Amino acid sequence: xxxxxxxxxxxxxxxxxxxxxxxxxxxxxxxxxxxxxxxxxxxxxxxxxxxxxxxxxxxxxxxxxxxxxxxxxxxxxxxxxxxxxxxxxxxxxxxxxxxxxxxxxxxxxxxxxxxxxxxxxxxxxxxxxxxxxxxxxxxxxxxxxxxxxxxxxxxxxxxxxxxxxxxxxxxxxxxxxxxxxxxxxxxxxxxxxxxxxxxxxxxxxxxxxxxxxxxxxxxxxxxxxxxxxxxxxxxxxxxxxxxxxxxxxxxxxxxxxxxxxxxxxxxxxxxxxxxxxxxxxxxxxxxxxxxxxxxxxxxxxxxxxxxxxxxxxxxxxxxxxxxxxxxxxxxxxxxxxxxxxxxxxxxxxxxxxxxxxxxxxxxxxxxxxxxxxxxxxxxxxxxxxxxxxxxxxxxxxxxxxxxxxxxxxxxxxxxxxxxxxxxxxxxxxxxxxxxxxxxxxxxxxxxxxxxxxxxxxxxxxxxxxxxxxxxxxxxxxxxxxxxxxxxxxxxxxxxxxxxxxxxxxxxxxxxxxxxxxxxxxxxxxxxxxxxxxxxxxxxxxxxxxxxxxxxxxxxxxxxxxxxxxxxxxxxxxxxxxxxxxxxxxxxxxxxxxxxxxxxxxxxxxxxxxxxxxxxxxxxxxxxxxxxxxxxxxxxxxxxxxxxxxxxxxxxxxxxxxxxxxxxxxxxxxxxxxxxxxxxxxxxxxxxxxxxxxxxx
Ligand code: ADP
Ligand code: ZN
Ligand code: ZN
Numbered sequence: 001x002x003x004x005x006x007x008x009x010x011x012x013x014x015x016x017x018x019x020x021x022x023x024x025x026x027x028x029x030x031x032x033x034x035x036x037x038x039x040x041x042x043x044x045x046x047x048x049x050x051x052x053x054x055x056x057x058x059x060x061x062x063x064x065x066x067x068x069x070x071x072x073x074x075x076x077x078x079x080x081x082x083x084x085x086x087x088x089x090x091x092x093x094x095x096x097x098x099x100x101x102x103x104x105x106x107x108x109x110x111x112x113x114x115x116x117x118x119x120x121x122x123x124x125x126x127x128x129x130x131x132x133x134x135x136x137x138x139x140x141x142x143x144x145x146x147x148x149x150x151x152x153x154x155x156x157x158x159x160x161x162x163x164x165x166x167x168x169x170x171x172x173x174x175x176x177x178x179x180x181x182x183x184x185x186x187x188x189x190x191x192x193x194x195x196x197x198x199x200x201x202x203x204x205x206x207x208x209x210x211x212x213x214x215x216x217x218x219x220x221x222x223x224x225x226x227x228x229x230x231x232x233x234x235x236x237x238x239x240x241x242x243x244x245x246x247x248x249x250x251x252x253x254x255x256x257x258x259x260x261x262x263x264x265x266x267x268x269x270x271x272x273x274x275x276x277x278x279x280x281x282x283x284x285x286x287x288x289x290x291x292x293x294x295x296x297x298x299x300x301x302x303x304x305x306x307x308x309x310x311x312x313x314x315x316x317x318x319x320x321x322x323x324x325x326x327x328x329x330x331x332x333x334x335x336x337x338x339x340x341x342x343x344x345x346x347x348x349x350x351x352x353x354x355x356x357x358x359x360x361x362x363x364x365x366x367x368x369x370x371x372x373x374x375x376x377x378x379x380x381x382x383x384x385x386x387x388x389x390x391x392x393x394x395x396x397x398x399x400x401x402x403x404x405x406x407x408x409x410x411x412x413x414x415x416x417x418x419x420x421x422x423x424x425x426x427x428x429x430x431x432x433x434x435x436x437x438x439x440x441x442x443x444x445x446x447x448x449x450x451x452x453x454x455x456x457x458x459x460x461x462x463x464x465x466x467x468x469x470x471x472x473x474x475x476x477x478x479x480x481x482x483x484x485x486x487x488x489x490x491x492x493x494x495x496x497x498x499x500x501x502x503x504x505x506x507x508x509x510x511x512x513x514x515x516x517x518x519x520x521x522x523x524x525x526x527x528x529x530x531x532x533x534x535x536x537x538x539x540x541x542x543x544x545x546x547x548x549x550x551x552x553x554x555x556x557x558x559x560x561x562x563x564x565x566x567x568x569x570x571x572x573x574x575x576x577x578x579x580x581x582x583x584x585x586x587x588x589x590x591x592x593x594x595x596x597x598x599x600x601x602x603x604x605x606x607x608x609x610x611x612x613x614x615x616x617x618x619x620x621x622x623x624x625x626x627x628x629x630x631x632x633x634x635x636x637x638x639x640x641x642x643x644x645x646x647x648x649x650x651x652x653x654x655x656x657x658x659x660x661x662x663x664x665x666x667x668x669x670x671x672x673x674x675x676x677x678x679x680x681x682x683x684x685x686x687x688x689x690x691x692x693x694x695x696x
Contacts, residue, residue, distance in 0.1 A: 010057050010064070013039055013048035014097030016109065020677055022096060023048070024057040027067040034076030038069040038111045045111040047071070049100050051082065069114060073124040074251070081268040084302055088266075091666070092293055092691050093673040099291050103266040105244040123244060131245075150221055151339075153189060157182050160333045164190045164274075167309040167331075172300055174280075174325045175313040177335030178344065178573060179544025180508070183313045184214060185339065187276050188221055190311065195222060195229055195256055199273025199308075203259045204295060206282035207505065208235040214278070218259060234260035234267065262287060262295030265302065272308055275299045279505075280312035280321060281537055283694060292690045296321075315544065315575070316537040319586065322579050323593045343552030345515070345543050347571045349562045357558075359458040360450050365516045365556050366462070373466055373495055377513030381455060381498045382542050384519060386472040387411040388454045389447030392422060394437035396444060405429060407646045412447050413474070414457075427648040455518070456498045466495040471503050504541040515546040517557040524564060527643060528695050529591050536566050536578050543570065590658075592692075596665045598657040599693040600676070604685045607641055607651040613685040614639030614655040620675045627671045633664035656696065 009027040025039050035050050045068055057064055085103065089096040107113050107123035114122045121129075153161065156177075164173050164186070177183045191201045205214060215233065222229040232246040232255035249255035250267045258264055262285050265275075277285070277296050285295040296312065303310035312321055312330070325332040338344065350362045358366065360383075369379050391409040392401040401410045403424035410422035412433070423430040436443045447454065456470045469485055476482035486507055488494050497503060523535045539557070546553025559567060569578035587594050600617055602610040618636050621628040637656040645651055657672075659665035673689055680687055 009053060010055060011037070011050050011067070012052035012055055013037060014051050014095075014100045015039070015041060015046050015048040016098055016101035017041065017046070018095070018098065020095045020674065022051060024055075024059055024064055025067050026064050027070060029067070029070050031067070031070050032076045034078065034082060036071040036074065036108070037067045038071065038114060039067055040065050045115060047101070047104075047109045047111050047114075048097060049077065051096065068111075071114065071122070073122050074108070077268055078270065080306055081266075083305055084266065084298070087301060087305075088291065088293055088298060090670070092291055093669050093689055094291050102290065103263075105247045106240045107244045108247075124248065127241065127244060127248070150188065151185065153185060154182070154337070154339060156335045156337065157186050157189070157339070160186045160335065161189045161193075163331065163333050164309060164311055165193055169307040170304045170309060172303065172310045172312060172324070172330040174317055174321055174330045174332045175311055175335070176315070176317055176332060176575065177313070178315045178338065179541065180338040180340065180342065181315075181335035182339030183278070183335060184217060186335070187278070187311065187313065188217065191257065191274060191276065192222060194273040197273060198271065200250070200253065200255070200269045200271045201257045202264065202267070202269060202272060202275045202299075203257060204264060204275070204277045204285070204299060205259065205261065206279050206284035208233065208237070208259070208261055213508075215259060218257060222257060229257060230255045231257045231259060234258060234264045236261065236263065262293075265295040265298050272306055274308055275303050275310045277310065277312045279314055281314045281316055281318040281533075283534070286694045289688075292688075292693075294692060294694075297692070314537075316540050317575075317579075319533055319579060319583055320593045323583060326583075344573050345546040345553040345555050347543060347555045347557065347573075349567055349571065350556055350558045351560075351562045352558045353560050360455065360518055361458075361516075362558055365558065368514055368554070368556060369463070369496070369516065372513040373463060375513070376511075378489070378492075378494065378509060378511045379496045379514045379516065380503060380509070380512055380542075380545060381459070381496060381516045381518065382500075382503065383450075383452055383455055383498070383517075384500050384523065384538075385449075385451040386453075386474055386500055387413045387423065387425075387451040388420065388457075389451060390449040391447075392433065392445055393448050394440065394442055394444070395446055396442040397437060397440040399437050399439040400448075403427060403429060405646070405649045406644065408644050411451065414453050426644060429648075452498050452500060459496055459498065463496065467493060468496045468498065469494040471497060471499040473500070473502065476502065501538060501542075504538060504545065507545065509545055512546050513551070513553050515542055515553065515555045517542065517555065520557055520567075521559050521561060524561060524566065529586075529589070530695070532566050533582055536570065536575075536582075539566075539570050540573070540575070543573075590660070595658050595660055596662045597693055597696070598665065598669055599690045599696060600655045600657065600687060601642075601652060601690070602639075602654070602685050602687045603650045603652050605649075605651065607645060607653060609683070609685050610651055610653040611639050611641070613679070613683060613687065614653055616679060617672075617676055617687075618655060620672060620679065621668075624671075624675070628668060630659075630661075630664035630667045633661050634659045634668045654696075 011025050011027055011031050012022045013025055014022055031050055033050055033053055036047055038045055039048055085100045089099040101109050175183055194201055232249040234246040247267055250258040250269050253270045277299050280296050287293050300310050324330040350364050355362050372379050389412045392412050401422045403410050406424055406426045408426045410424050413423045414420045420433050421430045452470050452472045459468055471485050489497055543555045546555055565581045602613045604610040621631050635658045639653050639655045642652045
């Protein structure tokens with residue numbers, strides 16, 4: 001009886017294991033494509049996803065093992081979702097299972113959640129039971145009667161919304177508008193229309209914790225008459241249970257809006273009608289380990305595949321997106337004015353070449369700060385360096401503090417309690433500050449340069465009356481502390497805010513009259529070709545913080561290079577001017593978006609191992625030329641050590657691959673990644689291959 005049944009179904013399964021390909025199993029029970037199963041793998045049991053049924057097994061039948069359990073607590077994942085996963089796996093050169101399985105919330109991909117002693121029913125059933133016991137407290141559901149709180153759109157906004165809604169099926173709108181031009185309002189109106197047609201909206205943001213205003217605006221404002229619109233929120237700060245709930249809610253169609261960070265782009269939504277990507281240029285959309293995907297790019301692909309419009313919004317679009325708009329592939333819509341009656345901030349460059357600075361401050365900025373504080377206004381001091389000082393040094397022999405495990409200086413930090421210490425920003429390690437120089441024994445050790453803590457200390461001394469707050473990764477480590485600090489700034493309990501890029505995003509400070517930018521130059525000559533683009537975006541964003549001020553705020557930027565195009569364009573709030581200049585440069589150098597890149601990174605105990613691996617990798621196409629049909633269109637550079645070559649005692653090197661043709665590069669990478677896999681098995685070098693690398 002049993003024998004007659006077993007062997008009926010051969011299925012092919014994707015598993016989250018670092019092996020290419022898919023795995024064949026046999027199921028006694030009927031299984032559909034898109035269902036999850038628990039299967040034996042080695043001595044473990046794993047949750048996998050069925051991607052094919054009834055295919056002839058690729059291995060001898062007697063080697064095929066039986067499925068342990070077919071999971072039917074979810075409807076099968078739809079074809080559209082599998083297409084997206086296949087695309088991502090192919091494009092980013094990863095095994096399909098390694099792409100699909102991590103896209104599920106953890107409880108749905110842990111075998112123990114179903115087979116363990118206390119598993120009773122699995123996570124979906126347990127969640128439903130828990131929800132039944134707490135009826136009436138669905139915090140995500142919200143009524144809204146007050147469409148009154150949404151302002152009348154101005155003409156530019158109206159035109160933008162109309163243009164979005166006029167798109168039939170897929171199309172990409174690049175919505176460009178300076179901070180405060182009312183992009184959020186455009187998103188909300190367009191989304192409301194889509195919701196009223198009975199469809200779902202996927203709303204991506206770079207970091208949820210820095211944009212609490214958006215979440216509350218969504219909560220307050222979505223309604224079609226007196227119905228409720230359910231909102232689910234998804235980001236990495238959630239517990240497994242919360243993540244499961246949000247994911248299920250969007251997948252079941254219960255949630256009509258899914259607001260989330262990059263991970264939300266892969267959530268299946270049965271009635272998807274629009275995708276919005278806010279701050280589309282933001283680096284947080286790029287995942288930096290595992291599947292190194294760009295959520296923005298995946299969103300555009302998904303919109304195209306599912307035939308729905310995609311709105312990309314930014315004050316400073318990525319040059320990739322801007323170039324698409326220039327080429328007519330995206331529709332550009334511009335919001336030129338600020339929505340409220342506030343002027344754009346005036347940007348002044350302070351030429352520091354012949355100035356004597358006091359703890360990094362020019363006399364002009366100190367005087368301007370003094371004036372603003374006298375008038376009861378707030379001041380933001382922006383410096384992109386946390387800690388007290390970037391390095392400690394010996395005045396007599398020149399010793400500088402360095403990490404023993406990394407090729408990097410250690411940063412002097414002052415703890416809130418306890419002694420100061422030297423901390424490595426690369427490996428996270430730290431040591432106590434030595435009493436004397438380890439080289440010569442001299443006791444005269446001095447901090448060199450300055451970070452947020454030292455600036456804070458100096459300002460407290462310089463402006464004793466002022467209430468000062470510091471917002472950086474250190475001061476906001478504890479849960480809720482960032483919110484608390486921001487709330488203090490908003491409520492006027494703070495006069496001077498010292499902050500890193502954390503303060504640049506999201507928050508509007510109504511009483512902020514002056515923004516002082518201290519060390520912009522340090523980003524100007526970074527090695528990465530995207531550095532000017534990033535600097536411009538960041539400065540525009542920081543400048544935007546001042547502009548909520550009724551009189552129009554002032555931005556003062558200290559620089560030794562006042563003629564740099566980045567600063568000139570910033571002064572005029574001229575994104576197109578900057579983008580034109582930057583694109584010309586990229587074109588002449590053959591850089592993205594005029595070329596496509598991939599980066600092979602190798603890590604070993606010793607640098608020679610990593611470099612040798614890369615050299616071998618570079619020669620792979622020569623060993624098998626017939627398999628590399630597009631080799632002549634692909635350029636392989638020489639392997640080079642990373643600038644910070646050693647981190648946590650691992651030495652790192654990289655090899656850049658480039659092509660003017662995306663398909664040629666893709667075809668090359670498909671063969672290369674297979675050959676790399678074989679090569680990687682032989683040695684002691686770890687490697688990763690990144691397509692469209694963001695930082696080089
Ligand atoms: P952005 O997202 O482009 O930075 P916001 O959407 O946050 O800009 O809008 C900036 C401010 O202007 C917000 O306080 C918003 O409520 C307000 N606002 C937006 N559109 C309008 C409008 N049409 N009329 C009046 N105020 C508006
Ligand atoms: Zn010394
Ligand atoms: Zn270190």
